[in-house]
Amino acid sequence: MLSKKIMAKELKQIFKYPIWWWLTIALLIFITVSPFLVTVTQIRYLSIIRELIVIALIFLGLKERKQKGLPFIQDDIERLMFWLVIIGILSTIFITQDAGAFLWSARYSLLPLGVFWSLHSMQPTKEQITHLLTIWIFWAAAIVIWGLIIVEVIPKETLIGWGYNPEVAVGDGQWQAAATLPAWQTVAGSIPRLQSTMSGPIQFAGFSLLIVFLTPLLKRTRCKYWYPVIILLGIIGIIGSFSRAAWFALLIVCAYFIFQNLGKSGWKKSEISALFFTIIFVISALGAIVLFQPNAERSRQLIANIFNRSVSDRQHVNSISQSVDDFSDIGIFGLGFGRSGAASIQNNNFNPDAPEPRFVDNSYLRWYEELGFLGAIIFINILILLSQELYRQSAQSRRLAYALGAISITAIFTDMWLEAVPVITIFAIAGLIHKSVEPKEQKNNIKLAKYNLTPLTFSNFINKIFQLSKNKKANHVITLNPEMMVESYKNKNLRETMTNADYITADGVGILAAASYQHYNKYKSKFTYWLFSPFIWLYTAYQLLFTPDKLNPHLFRITGSDLVNSILERGNEENIRLAILGSTDQVIKEAKSRIERNYPNIRLVFADNGPKTVQSDGSIAEHEMRRLASVIQHCQPNILLLAFGVPKQELFINRYKNILKVPVMIGVSGAFDMVLANRIKRAPKIFRIMQLEWLWRLIKQPSRIKRIYTAVIKFPLLHTKDSV
Numbered sequence: 001m002l003s004k005k006i007m008a009k010e011l012k013q014i015f016k017y018p019i020w021w022w023l024t025i026a027l028l029i030f031i032t033v034s035p036f037l038v039t040v041t042q043i044r045y046l047s048i049i050r051e052l053i054v055i056a057l058i059f060l061g062l063k064e065r066k067q068k069g070l071p072f073i074q075d076d077i078e079r080l081m082f083w084l085v086i087i088g089i090l091s092t093i094f095i096t097q098d099a100g101a102f103l104w105s106a107r108y109s110l111l112p113l114g115v116f117w118s119l120h121s122m123q124p125t126k127e128q129i130t131h132l133l134t135i136w137i138f139w140a141a142a143i144v145i146w147g148l149i150i151v152e153v154i155p156k157e158t159l160i161g162w163g164y165n166p167e168v169a170v171g172d173g174q175w176q177a178a179a180t181l182p183a184w185q186t187v188a189g190s191i192p193r194l195q196s197t198m199s200g201p202i203q204f205a206g207f208s209l210l211i212v213f214l215t216p217l218l219k220r221t222r223c224k225y226w227y228p229v230i231i232l233l234g235i236i237g238i239i240g241s242f243s244r245a246a247w248f249a250l251l252i253v254c255a256y257f258i259f260q261n262l263g264k265s266g267w268k269k270s271e272i273s274a275l276f277f278t279i280i281f282v283i284s285a286l287g288a289i290v291l292f293q294p295n296a297e298r299s300r301q302l303i304a305n306i307f308n309r310s311v312s313d314r315q316h317v318n319s320i321s322q323s324v325d326d327f328s329d330i331g332i333f334g335l336g337f338g339r340s341g342a343a344s345i346q347n348n349n350f351n352p353d354a355p356e357p358r359f360v361d362n363s364y365l366r367w368y369e370e371l372g373f374l375g376a377i378i379f380i381n382i383l384i385l386l387s388q389e390l391y392r393q394s395a396q397s398r399r400l401a402y403a404l405g406a407i408s409i410t411a412i413f414t415d416m417w418l419e420a421v422p423v424i425t426i427f428a429i430a431g432l433i434h435k436s437v438e439p440k441e442q443k444n445n446i447k448l449a450k451y452n453l454t455p456l457t458f459s460n461f462i463n464k465i466f467q468l469s470k471n472k473k474a475n476h477v478i479t480l481n482p483e484m485m486v487e488s489y490k491n492k493n494l495r496e497t498m499t500n501a502d503y504i505t506a507d508g509v510g511i512l513a514a515a516s517y518q519h520y521n522k523y524k525s526k527f528t529y530w531l532f533s534p535f536i537w538l539y540t541a542y543q544l545l546f547t548p549d550k551l552n553p554h555l556f557r558i559t560g561s562d563l564v565n566s567i568l569e570r571g572n573e574e575n576i577r578l579a580i581l582g583s584t585d586q587v588i589k590e591a592k593s594r595i596e597r598n599y600p601n602i603r604l605v606f607a608d609n610g611p612k613t614v615q616s617d618g619s620i621a622e623h624e625m626r627r628l629a630s631v632i633q634h635c636q637p638n639i640l641l642l643a644f645g646v647p648k649q650e651l652f653i654n655r656y657k658n659i660l661k662v663p664v665m666i667g668v669s670g671a672f673d674m675v676l677a678n679r680i681k682r683a684p685k686i687f688r689i690m691q692l693e694w695l696w697r698l699i700k701q702p703s704r705i706k707r708i709y710t711a712v713i714k715f716p717l718l719h720t721k722d723s724v
């Protein structure tokens with residue numbers, strides 16, 4: 001037991017926690033009692049407190065990210081969630097065209113995503129997570145005990161007086177087998193308002209499943225003597241809910257205890273005893289119902305109904321059948337956000353003009369009906385990716401990964417993911433525990449066709465640039481994009497130049513996609529290679545939009561614009577000697593003025609629009625070359641930025657780098673207008689995060705359609721052919 005001094009110290013620490021921590025506790029407690037409060041107070045809109053808490057957390061998350069300099073989207077999981085929100089909004093605008101439907105569906109579907117994103121912004125300490133988990137787990141145990149008291153102790157008349165449904169409410173330890181569902185659906189989402197729906201027991205099963213998996217996280221705290229008791233309460237809760245979800249959950253718990261020890265020399269005593277008592281408890285609970293109920297026939301019927309939910313099964317089969325029949329209508333984008341499930345029913349109740357609701361009793365089917373094949377795939381991808389990341393992260397987060405996987409599997413057969421308590425709880429805790437991890441570099445270069453791509457992260461590559469700038473050896477850096485790759489297929493000189501380059505970075509997302517395609521399509525047979533090529537490109541395109549961090553975990557996008565911008569910022573700190581060459585006289589003047597104004601510590605030793613004519617092979621007139629070499633050698637810049645256009649600038653550097661002898665030379669023609677002269681506005685950050693910078697530039701410059709055709713259509717075809 002905790003001493004008074006320790007308890008006082010813990011409480012003193014807790015009271016100093018920030019407001020987001022208290023809001024999270026309030027949210028996790030409120031979602032379990034809100035139905036009871038609504039029933040008792042008869043205030044229908046009381047449950048909106050949940051939405052207000054989440055909105056407050058989202059604003060705090062935005063503030064936290066801004067203060068800490070964190071990106072709006074930190075990783076692929078957040079990017080997928082953001083895409084789901086965007087698709088939901090677009091579906092409402094172009095398909096549903098009903099703001100009420102969007103609000104109701106967002107309440108059921110998008111709220112957990114907002115909770116995850118906001119709490120993922122907070123970067124909590126271990127103490128904050130432990131204290132939050134401790135409070136939640138003890139609250140959850142209290143809920144289970146409260147449910148036992150309601151079912152076994154409190155008289156039925158009292159329950160009805162509190163607002164229970166008289167058709168289902170049972171007290172005095174009496175089971176009512178004739179009701180649609182038995183008594184245990186009191187808890188976690190239905191306290192204490194018993195309903196003749198699946199909501200109560202499914203919420204209870206998910207709730208208890210979280211207790212079982214998360215309680216062991218407290219083993220290393222001062223509450224270690226409590227955790228076996230609370231786990232037992234969680235298992236009792238799973239068994240007691242008597243729903244199909246509970247039985248799937250119980251099987252998953254047993255499977256976890258078994259598979260955790262496969263391949264090990266021995267079993268832990270605690271795991272043997274937990275598994276043993278779980279099985280014994282199931283058998284004894286079922287036996288007790290049959291032997292000690294006043295009406296044995298009704299008891300046997302109750303047990304039969306547990307394993308054979310004929311009505312629920314029929315609804316599930318009908319839902320699948322209906323979705324298959326409506327495949328042509330649902331398609332890729334669905335029937336519209338808010339057109340299926342509980343959200344459509346609620347919207348229809350409040351809006352008589354809304355379309356007839358379509359009730360689908362399965363989470364995955366509802367996502368498919370509302371947002372189509374694309375929405376369902378993204379939702380499933382979120383669950384898989386989050387489970388994988390949590391499993392790999394640490395021993396602590398691995399428990400949460402098991403819970404998330406268990407609920408996801410259970411949701412295949414029930415509507416578990418539609419219930420607020422398990423979903424919001426697990427996404428809240430996942431948001432706190434999950435840490436975005438920077439991808440690891442690999443030592444060797446990554447091959448794309450015949451070229452070596454640099455596997456350094458952006459920050460490390462900038463460090464490399466400034467390290468090279470202090471050397472005497474001349475280094476050629478190429479920022480490779482799809483248009484340059486297409487040009488290389490027909491330009492022998494450019495191919496030789498790219499082979500000779502010291503460093504090549506992936507400028508366009510198309511290069512990342514091509515490297516990923518090359519990684520996946522390793523079939524040696526030409527027939528098999530061409531057969532699977534379209535599917536691999538489709539998968540690569542999906543990754544490019546939704547999970548770009550997974551395209552090639554060791555290759556990083558380093559654009560010419562970002563590179564120049566970072567060189568200016570870092571160069572201002574290190575007083576580098578910079579030279580710029582190429583473009584037009586007007587652009588050079590504007591670039592020179594901007595550098596001198598914004599980066600006063602950079603010594604701009606040379607700025608010129610370059611020779612009058614650069615030949616297609618990168619050569620210039622001999623007298624111009626002698627003059628240029630003399631000036632640059634005299635100025636001795638650390639870094640030279642060129643803008644002759646592709647491929648002339650690359651061919652020029654390859655031809656003359658040993659004459660110019662500048663430590664770092666980079667061809668960055670587009671960056672002169674965008675970064676140095678500030679003539680072209682770059683795409684907003686959100687477009688860059690979502691890999692849609694090309695779309696922004698196409699809207700601003702429709703003449704780029706030819707370049708986009710080259711990058712999106714021509715390059716993949718040429719690369720596929722070249723990789724055979």
